[in-house]
Amino acid sequence: MIPGFNNDVLYKGHKFHVQTEDKGPKNPVVETLLFFRGMIVSSKKTPYDGLLEDENLAEKVRLLMIQQHQKMIADLKSGEFDEIINKELGGKEIIPSSPSSQKEDLSEKFLEAIKKAKKMFIVVEEIKNEGNSILIKARINSREPKDLSGNSIDVFLKFPDGKKLFLARGPVNSSGETEISFSEPKVERPLILVLESEVKGLGFDEKWIKID
Numbered sequence: 778m779i780p781g782f783n784n785d786v787l788y789k790g791h792k793f794h795v796q797t798e799d800k801g802p803k804n805p806v807v808e809t810l811l812f813f814r815g816m817i818v819s820s821k822k823t824p825y826d827g828l829l830e831d832e833n834l835a836e837k838v839r840l841l842m843i844q845q846h847q848k849m850i851a852d853l854k855s856g857e858f859d860e861i862i863n864k865e866l867g868g869k870e871i872i873p874s875s876p877s878s879q880k881e882d883l884s885e886k887f888l889e890a891i892k893k894a895k896k897m898f899i900v901v902e903e904i905k906n907e908g909n910s911i912l913i914k915a916r917i918n919s920r921e922p923k924d925l926s927g928n929s930i931d932v933f934l935k936f937p938d939g940k941k942l943f944l945a946r947g948p949v950n951s952s953g954e955t956e957i958s959f960s961e962p963k964v965e966r967p968l969i970l971v972l973e974s975e976v977k978g979l980g981f982d983e984k985w986i987k988i989d
Contacts, residue, residue: 917953
């Protein structure tokens, strides 16, 4: 499983979130999601089952992830999703970009971030939604050998207006594994959950999850 990418992107005065992840060899798909105010504006899935026997699998999947991530950002900036976004804004026109956001080169920033490989990332192993409770099995994956005990993964509910509500905290074991159980928030579905973790010396990562 290749580490995923997460970027906040400014477009015409609004903040969007782009997330790309590799589902792994058991489900060989690269998925990119574009979020706006907790709503999924667009999703793109590309299967790569034909590459599983390729000796350069990891390199080719990573390239696919980069291309798909950049394509989603480019489509957003080209105005492809403006109609959907305007509906979310109540039929109002998208606020014009400020001069500073117009000059912002997101592609260049993204490529620079790719070069600086992340030292840690959150992996979601399993999600169970039974009755009124949600169980998430997740782990912190570290590129460096490290005892991760004493750290945790926090779960937040993301609201359409961008605000977050803390739901639960899952302390991890020395290998970075945890199980987080909490009552399902009494809000309209789909739920957008954000998993966050910060490890001293390794950095910060977040993972967005949609529960229909």
